[in-house]
Amino acid sequence: MTDTNAAMPKPVSQRRAIWQQFSNHKGALFGLITLGILIFAVLIGPYLWIPEKLSVAEAIKLKNQGPSFRFPFGTDQLGRDMLARMLLAGRVSLAVGLVAMLIAIVFGTLVGVLAGYFRRLDGPLMRLTDMFLALPLVPLLLVMVMLFRDRVASIVGPELGAFTLIVFAIGITSWMATARIVRGEVLTLKEREYVLAARSIGARPSRIILRHILPNVVSPVMVAATLGVAEAIITESVLSFLGLGFPPDFPTWGRLLFDGLQYMQVYPERVIWPGLAISLTVLSVNYIGDGLRDALDPRIRGR
Amino acid sequence: MLTFTLRRLLLAIPTLLVISLVIFLLVDLAPGSPLSDIPLTVPPDVRKKMIEALGADQPVIFRYVLWLRQFFWVEPAYLIDGWFGTTWAGDEQRILSWQSRSPVFTIIGQRLPQTLIVIGTAYLVGILIAVPIGIYSAYRQYSFFDQAGTLFAMIGFSVPTFFSGTLFIIIFAVWLGWFPTKYDTQLVVTDWASFLEQMRQMALPVMTLGLANAAAISRYMRSSMLDNMGMDYVRTARAKGMTERTVILKHVLRNSLIPVVTVIALGIPSIFGGAIITENLFGVNGIGAALIGAIHASDLPMVQTLAFIFAVLIVLFNLIADVLYGLLDPRIRYD
Numbered sequence: 114m115t116d117t118n119a120a121m122p123k124p125v126s127q128r129r130a131i132w133q134q135f136s137n138h139k140g141a142l143f144g145l146i147t148l149g150i151l152i153f154a155v156l157i158g159p160y161l162w163i164p165e166k167l168s169v170a171e172a173i174k175l176k177n178q179g180p181s182f183r184f185p186f187g188t189d190q191l192g193r194d195m196l197a198r199m200l201l202a203g204r205v206s207l208a209v210g211l212v213a214m215l216i217a218i219v220f221g222t223l224v225g226v227l228a229g230y231f232r233r234l235d236g237p238l239m240r241l242t243d244m245f246l247a248l249p250l251v252p253l254l255l256v257m258v259m260l261f262r263d264r265v266a267s268i269v270g271p272e273l274g275a276f277t278l279i280v281f282a283i284g285i286t287s288w289m290a291t292a293r294i295v296r297g298e299v300l301t302l303k304e305r306e307y308v309l310a311a312r313s314i315g316a317r318p319s320r321i322i323l324r325h326i327l328p329n330v331v332s333p334v335m336v337a338a339t340l341g342v343a344e345a346i347i348t349e350s351v352l353s354f355l356g357l358g359f360p361p362d363f364p365t366w367g368r369l370l371f372d373g374l375q376y377m378q379v380y381p382e383r384v385i386w387p388g389l390a391i392s393l394t395v396l397s398v399n400y401i402g403d404g405l406r407d408a409l410d411p412r413i414r415g416r
Numbered sequence: 417m418l419t420f421t422l423r424r425l426l427l428a429i430p431t432l433l434v435i436s437l438v439i440f441l442l443v444d445l446a447p448g449s450p451l452s453d454i455p456l457t458v459p460p461d462v463r464k465k466m467i468e469a470l471g472a473d474q475p476v477i478f479r480y481v482l483w484l485r486q487f488f489w490v491e492p493a494y495l496i497d498g499w500f501g502t503t504w505a506g507d508e509q510r511i512l513s514w515q516s517r518s519p520v521f522t523i524i525g526q527r528l529p530q531t532l533i534v535i536g537t538a539y540l541v542g543i544l545i546a547v548p549i550g551i552y553s554a555y556r557q558y559s560f561f562d563q564a565g566t567l568f569a570m571i572g573f574s575v576p577t578f579f580s581g582t583l584f585i586i587i588f589a590v591w592l593g594w595f596p597t598k599y600d601t602q603l604v605v606t607d608w609a610s611f612l613e614q615m616r617q618m619a620l621p622v623m624t625l626g627l628a629n630a631a632a633i634s635r636y637m638r639s640s641m642l643d644n645m646g647m648d649y650v651r652t653a654r655a656k657g658m659t660e661r662t663v664i665l666k667h668v669l670r671n672s673l674i675p676v677v678t679v680i681a682l683g684i685p686s687i688f689g690g691a692i693i694t695e696n697l698f699g700v701n702g703i704g705a706a707l708i709g710a711i712h713a714s715d716l717p718m719v720q721t722l723a724f725i726f727a728v729l730i731v732l733f734n735l736i737a738d739v740l741y742g743l744l745d746p747r748i749r750y751d
Binding site: 243244246253255260351354391400 | 431435438439442443570573574575576578579582583585586590597685692693696707708711712714722723726727730731734
């Protein structure tokens with residue numbers, strides 16, 4: 114403030130400012146790098162690390178091996194290579210997190226925009242949100258998976274069935290936070306002058322919403338989405354952990370951990386690898402969300 | 417305040433009715449009913465009798481209303497009878513578990529103490545850890561302690577309890593052998609030795625859940641303290657020459673605890689329901705374990721009743737949190 118002659122800082126584009134703030138957040142950077150490595154490993158890994166084809170007899174002989182050059186993560190009770198299983202399981206875990214988050218975000222944004230923009234829908238939709246918030250979610254998820262598993266599996270097959278059911282169940286029970294955030298944003302946005310201007314030149318509600326309101330709710334939704342991925346991954350692993358998740362031949366990290374529990378006392382590493390993978394993923398996603406929240410908030414940015 | 421409480425109570429009734437209907441229908445209309453699992457070798461007339469005995473041949477609406485009546489009228493009547501020796505309930509039919517044919521509420525009554533002792537202690541421990549951490553992190557913002565506290569909270573958020581619990585078992589029970597891996601439900605505390613045994617077996621579940629709770633609550637505590645530290649009344653207190661200790665612990669802490677207390681109240685339903693994982697992992701024979709057992713055994717009345725109890729608790733503690741907020745903070749008036 115004392116030196117008024119100092120050159121004004123060069124104006125930077127919004128995207129650049131956000132990135133600068135984001136990269137100042139050490140945790141967020143750590144999260145981005147760790148998550149990047151994990152996603153890369155899970156996507157490319159299964160092509161680089163092809164487990165040996167073992168006959169059943171060979172596999173049984175090689176069961177319960179510790180980490181070695183041949184099996185970096187050891188083998189499980191059926192002689193399956195743990196590294197290959199971890200990589201495949203990671204794909205499913207991350208896919209579950211992403212797809213469930215997408216469902217929750219799309220549904221939550223839809224409800225939030227409708228409730229915020231159309232006053233007549235506000236009451237009923239928000240009561241619906243409150244009701245969902247009061248539901249005991251974990252018990253209901255367990256019941257849903259337990260009761261509908263066989264039916265869905267008989268329609269689309271056991272693997273896809275488990276995936277569809279779990280992703281849908283998680284998505285449909287985690288949209289409420291997004292809906293509330295979006296509604297709050299829309300309520301303030303729709304009173305802005307530019308929305309009034311758009312309305313006065315005769316723009317229809319659909320156009321106002323898509324063109325003027327939605328782009329402005331992107332940043333809170335992005336933060337909610339990041340945190341949603343973490344939540345979905347944890348919820349899925351909770352279901353798998355309680356034995357109501359994915360079938361053992363189509364594992365997720367949660368399922369691997371559940372399988373390893375029986376051998377925990379003798380082969381603790383079989384629990385530690387998947388648990389570490391889940392925790393690292395969730396930790397980095399949470400850090401990214403934290404950093405994004407700071408970076409996308411113009412009041413904090415530049416401080 | 418009273419009118420607000422009454423209005424919220426009245427509003428809670430339709431919410432709970434809708435929730436009860438959702439829970440009832442979701443469980444009842446699902447394809448995996450235990451009645452479809454009766455072996456084909458059972459003759460048709462026996463099968464019919466079995467269905468009748470379970471009351472599953474009645475229309476859905478009829479069973480729903482009957483269940484509601486049992487839940488809200490018959491069961492409380494039995495409870496009052498049990499306490500005061502009255503005969504209000506007469507011999508009305510209670511909600512029976514399909515697994516054990518005994519009343520669901522009796523089973524819940526047997527299981528609840530285990531849950532409350534273990535999970536309740538964990539919650540208390542969590543609060544007791546979290547509040548000092550939150551206070552000190554806020555007082556020395558951006559210090560090393562604060563950074564460490566942030567890291568601790570972030571890890572506590574991110575490491576799911578089933579993994580931290582397993583890690584604790586591996587480290588403290590398998591490698592070090594300090595604590596037992598499983599919780600022994602049969603243990604009765606009679607003397608000092610059995611009390612110590614009880615403490616030892618509670619250590620791991622309490623640690624697992626307590627750390628997870630502490631992570632969340634310490635964050636709330638810290639941000640609430642930070643909000644208040646910059647207030648004018650804090651400057652006034654310092655200007656009057658009060659010691660730093662009085663300023664922080666009397667003035668700032670009391671005002672900062674208001675939102676934290678409501679957060680703590682909002683978390684209480686999870687003591688009853690959210691600890692399913694911890695109970696399963698450590699073999700605590702509580703409500704969460706009962707729910708999982710009932711789900712695996714397709715015991716519909718038990719699942720419906722437990723899920724609905726959780727919902728009632730959530731609605732109730734939301735209400736309590738709102739009322740508490742108004743009571744504790746005179747600046748907030750709902751009328």
